Amino acid sequence: xxxxxxxxxxxxxxxxxxxxxxxxxxxxxxxxxxxxxxxxxxxxxxxxxxxxxxxxxxxxxxxxxxxxxxxxxxxxxxxxxxxxxxxxxxxxxxxxxxxxxxxxxxxxxxxxxxxxxxxxxxxxxxxxxxxxxxxxxxxxxxxxxxxxxxxxxxxxxxxxxxxxxxxxxxxxxxxxxxxxxxxxxxxxxxxxxxxxxxxxxxxxxxxxxxxxxxxxxxxxxxxxxxxxxxxxxxxxxxxxxxxxxxxxxxxxxxxxxxxxxxxxxxxxxxxxxxxxxxxxxxxxxxxxxxxxx
Numbered sequence: 382x383x384x385x386x387x388x389x390x391x392x393x394x395x396x397x398x399x400x401x402x403x404x405x406x407x408x409x410x411x412x413x414x415x416x417x418x419x420x421x422x423x424x425x426x427x428x429x430x431x432x433x434x435x436x437x438x439x440x441x442x443x444x445x446x447x448x449x450x451x452x453x454x455x456x457x458x459x460x461x462x463x464x465x466x467x468x469x470x471x472x473x474x475x476x477x478x479x480x481x482x483x484x485x486x487x488x489x490x491x492x493x494x495x496x497x498x499x500x501x502x503x504x505x506x507x508x509x510x511x512x513x514x515x516x517x518x519x520x521x522x523x524x525x526x527x528x529x530x531x532x533x534x535x536x537x538x539x540x541x542x543x544x545x546x547x548x549x550x551x552x553x554x555x556x557x558x559x560x561x562x563x564x565x566x567x568x569x570x571x572x573x574x575x576x577x578x579x580x581x582x583x584x585x586x587x588x589x590x591x592x593x594x595x596x597x598x599x600x601x602x603x604x605x606x607x608x609x610x611x612x613x614x615x616x617x618x619x620x621x622x623x624x625x626x627x628x629x630x631x632x633x634x635x636x637x638x639x640x641x642x643x644x645x646x647x648x649x650x651x652x653x654x655x656x657x658x659x660x661x662x663x664x665x666x667x668x669x670x671x672x673x674x
Contacts, residue, residue: 397430575592
């Protein structure tokens, strides 16, 4: 049986949107092999949502809220959190919560209720929530707008299967959004900035001490913060960027394996080949042969 959708009855303003997937289509989505992993139950957009408030005890679906501007609050069993523009809320099925707009500066938000057999797998890369301060991301706003186009389509399964895939893209895109952390010193560690330094050094060596020094952090605090933001060690990501560039060189040019290794700062071609095999899953020569067709 598909989940019951529990949306607010807050009165929509002129530019507000609230759209609920009809029960018949929810049942079809839940049975469709193309959509049953994760599909939308209801979605909407609330601009300057004065008076918006909701309490959901034991909800039967998952809810994603993205605050574009303004302020609001979220309350769970762990306490009350302030919400502002650029914050993302992920409220899982079965977890009691309440939320609402700030009285003086009411939030503007996108939201989508969803369910499916693979929702846990889609949400796992995001880690623990329920709130992420990701900033206002134009790409994410565009993905919500694309999903909201569902309300303009006919009530046939094909449009809703397509919307299910748009929702899945939106969820997976959250795992690769630029991440940043504000440290106790007040400095900000931005993963995009770190990886920009890595890309600038693809043709030479860069160790952890040198990378940490670029951001005026100790080796320990830099590595710990970077891993907390990405789930990976910084040098691991640096090697992966190098190997991705090696793939491009092998795809695009006629250089030998040794020349490719030297372009990436590896004097020992055998060491380069071992790294390449570890990251890519095959030797550089096999990779090149694979792409000659």
